[in-house]
Amino acid sequence: MSRLAYVTGRFLPLRQARVSVEDRGYQFADGVYEVIKAIDGEPLDLDRHLARLDRSLSELRIPKPLVGRALEQVAREALRRHPLRFAILYLQVTRGTAARAHAFPSGVRPNLVITVRRAQFPGEAERREGVAVRTLPDLRWGRPDIKSIALLPNVLAKQAATEAGCREAWLIGTEGEVREGSASNAWIVDGDGRLVTHPADRRILAGITRSVVLELARAHGIEVVERPFSLEEALVAREAFLTSTTSLVLPVTRIDGRAVANGRPGAITRELARLYAARCGLPAEFARM
Ligand SMILES: Cc1ncc(COP(=O)(O)O)c(C=O)c1O
Known part of the structure; x- marks a missing residue:
C-alpha cells in the first residue's frame, strides 16, 4: 500500500506532501490534532473525536478548516484510500501559513493535514505482563486539556521513560498527584476496590478511550471515582492501567521500578480490557492477558 497524505485540498503521495516553512504549526506549534483508530475503514468514536477537535480549535480561536460534514467525508476518504484492517487516522489543523509574527495573522486559512498508517496495538507480552511506567514532574503548560501539537514536554517525558526501560511516563502535578501519561490517561483501583482516574478538568486531556472506559465501568457495576490520586496511592494500589486510542486498556504493573500489587495485571483491568x-x-x- 503506498501511503498518501491529504494536504489542504488534495491527496498526494506521502513523500511529495508538503506544507510551507511558514506554516504556523511548524514555527509556533500553533495547531491541534486528533488520533483516531479505524477497523476495516470504519473510524471508531469519530463523533467524539471530531467534537474534541472542534473544542480544541475553538479554545485556540482557529477557524474550522472545513464546514459541515466535509471533514468527516475527507477523513473517510483517507481511510478508503488505505485499505487496512487496523488503521490510525491522524488529523492536524494549524492556524495557517503567514510571515512569522506571534499575533494571529489576518486573512489566513487553516491548514489541514490527514495521514493514515497501520495501527500498532500492544503486543501479547505487554498485555500479559503489563508495562512499566516512570514518573516525572508535569512540565506542560496550563491547558493540556487542549489537544495541541505543542508536545515538547510530552516528548521529553516519553524519552526519559524510554531510556529508563519504561513504556510510558506518568506526569506528576504540584500536589504530588498523578495527572496522566505523556500520551495516555492514568488509572488505579484503590484500596477500596474503586476505579480512580483524574477528573477531566484543565489539568489533563479528556481521552476518548477514557470516556468510553468510564461508561463501560459504570454500565457493568464497577464503582468509579473521578478524583486526583497521589503517587503514594498509586504505589499501593490494587491495580493500575493506562488507556489511549492506540494502547487500548493496558495494565501497568511497575511504577518507578516497584511492582503494583503482585506485579500481575489485575482483575478489573482485565475485565475493562475485554469490555473495551x-x-x-x-x-x-x-484483551487476552
Ligand atoms: C496527553 C494525553 N492524554 C491522554 C491521551 C489519551 O487520549 P485518547 O484516549 O483520546 O487517545 C492522549 C492521547 O494521545 C494524550 O496525548
Whole structure:
C-alpha cells in the first residue's frame, strides 16, 4: 500500500506532501490534532473525536478548516484510500501559513493535514505482563486539556521513560498527584476496590478511550471515582492501567521500578480490557492477558 497524505485540498503521495516553512504549526506549534483508530475503514468514536477537535480549535480561536460534514467525508476518504484492517487516522489543523509574527495573522486559512498508517496495538507480552511506567514532574503548560501539537514536554517525558526501560511516563502535578501519561490517561483501583482516574478538568486531556472506559465501568457495576490520586496511592494500589486510542486498556504493573500489587495485571483491568476490545469490535486476542 503506498501511503498518501491529504494536504489542504488534495491527496498526494506521502513523500511529495508538503506544507510551507511558514506554516504556523511548524514555527509556533500553533495547531491541534486528533488520533483516531479505524477497523476495516470504519473510524471508531469519530463523533467524539471530531467534537474534541472542534473544542480544541475553538479554545485556540482557529477557524474550522472545513464546514459541515466535509471533514468527516475527507477523513473517510483517507481511510478508503488505505485499505487496512487496523488503521490510525491522524488529523492536524494549524492556524495557517503567514510571515512569522506571534499575533494571529489576518486573512489566513487553516491548514489541514490527514495521514493514515497501520495501527500498532500492544503486543501479547505487554498485555500479559503489563508495562512499566516512570514518573516525572508535569512540565506542560496550563491547558493540556487542549489537544495541541505543542508536545515538547510530552516528548521529553516519553524519552526519559524510554531510556529508563519504561513504556510510558506518568506526569506528576504540584500536589504530588498523578495527572496522566505523556500520551495516555492514568488509572488505579484503590484500596477500596474503586476505579480512580483524574477528573477531566484543565489539568489533563479528556481521552476518548477514557470516556468510553468510564461508561463501560459504570454500565457493568464497577464503582468509579473521578478524583486526583497521589503517587503514594498509586504505589499501593490494587491495580493500575493506562488507556489511549492506540494502547487500548493496558495494565501497568511497575511504577518507578516497584511492582503494583503482585506485579500481575489485575482483575478489573482485565475485565475493562475485554469490555473495551469487544465494544470496539477488536478481536478477543487484544484483551487476552
Ligand atoms: C496527553 C494525553 N492524554 C491522554 C491521551 C489519551 O487520549 P485518547 O484516549 O483520546 O487517545 C492522549 C492521547 O494521545 C494524550 O496525548
